[in-house]
Amino acid sequence: MSNNQSDCCSPLVREPLAGQQSVELARQFKAMGDPVRLRLLSLIASHEGGEACVCELTGVFDLTGPTISHHLKVLREAGLIDGERRGTWIYYRVRPQALQRLSDVLVPGGLPVRAG
């Protein structure tokens, strides 16, 4: 079985998910299973240049800095975003491969698709 992350995975719909794979995927879906995190992900992904500084994210929500920081950490540890410090600010960007992989898992067509 192709358990490799870069080679990726058969879609959910084609064959039963193996135990280990389900744990990995669930971790990523779970990270997206919170409205705040989903919006953070979207804010980052859709921001110009494909990246956003924490300072641009904090103001959007009625939440304290530490809470935003916590959510970003969850997204980062799930492998959905990457953070990079540049001077005073820390910039986050999404990992398109990760989103693509999750997207692929969900539809029967799955991997083969990819309309360039």
Added chain:
Amino acid sequence: MSNNQSDCCSPLVREPLAGQQSVELARQFKAMGDPVRLRLLSLIASHEGGEACVCELTGVFDLTGPTISHHLKVLREAGLIDGERRGTWIYYRVRPQALQRLSDVLVPGGLPVRAG
């Protein structure tokens, strides 16, 4: 903004998710954020005929009936599966539209794609 569920949604990557939409989507992603539920979903989706009876799902896990039932309820209330009683048994099947929608949200191409 096309906030309509059937018309669907712009992908995460194109523009920031609105508050209400993020809550709905998060609910579905959250439902998939558990290894057992992901495997259940996969078992149902990949089962012959596109449906599976609860009795076929229970034996797969080292979990009690009530627990499986609970997870199925979560998936059902998230709109990811549908259940139907036929005689003694209850059969579940996935809602392909729901999975498709989630898949679409995750990639930049989003809706327009669809390589037949």
Added chain:
DNA sequence: CTCCTGATTTGACGACTGTCAAGATAGACG
């Protein structure tokens, strides 16, 4: 009607999660 089997509901309990306040780190600037 009574019993049996399949499935859900209820109630309980430990584990985990989202949130905040307070403290700690990291770099920029005097």
Added chain:
DNA sequence: CGTCTATCTTGACAGTCGTCAAATCAGGAG
């Protein structure tokens, strides 16, 4: 060096979640 700003970490607390045992509901068979 010390200070200021941006971000993260820690500790605490209420709320939610995953799980099981026990009770309940729905059909089929005697």
